[in-house]
Amino acid sequence: KNQVEQSPQSLIILEGKNCTLQCNYTVSPFSNLRWYKQDTGRGPVSLTIMTFSENTKSNGRYTATLDADTKQSSLHITASQLSDSASYICVVPSGNTPLVFGKGTRLSVIA
């Protein structure tokens, strides 16, 4: 069964600190993995798309890693800001089937 599991479910950190969110997937066949940021009351917005051959990809203070052998991905946020407070969703497409979404990690950055 195609699944995407994320951890932790929620996280609270102080402004300026770093954090890492985890994503494990069992989707097959694998083509790419996406991280989305979803602010409260808004739709998800794409942060990164990682293909099979990519190990690391950065987007500003966001760095995603991918280990296709262990089927794990992480999203690292550096020097967190209050505006980083959101849900971060890991998404894995599988061929022509619907996207497989994780439940997300709810991040709260506090001053």
Place this chain on the structure above:
Amino acid sequence: EAGVAQSPRYKIIEKRQSVAFWCNPISGHATLYWYQQILGQGPKLLIQFQNNGVVDDSQLPKDRFSAERLKGVDSTLKIQPAKLEDSAVYLCASSHVAGAVYNEQFFGPGTRLTVL
């Protein structure tokens, strides 16, 4: 480039009432998706359109949910009659072409439905 537009943003109804949501995708996007996102969960695909045809509606509760995209542009999603468990955010997304491996979906702001 204008994003995906949805309305209304919020809706409160009583159970057994009917409700309709509207979505206008990004101009030129052939594929349109409706998702249901229950609090604390990831989005679940309800229906996918390619132009004005249905590609996938396997997870749409067809006894109460219906959707159309008559002219292949904007779309409406209807619930009739609503149940308490339909309380969720309904997201609309669009993309250029379905099936492309790196095809990115762009999401609208969603409609938050509360069924009392």
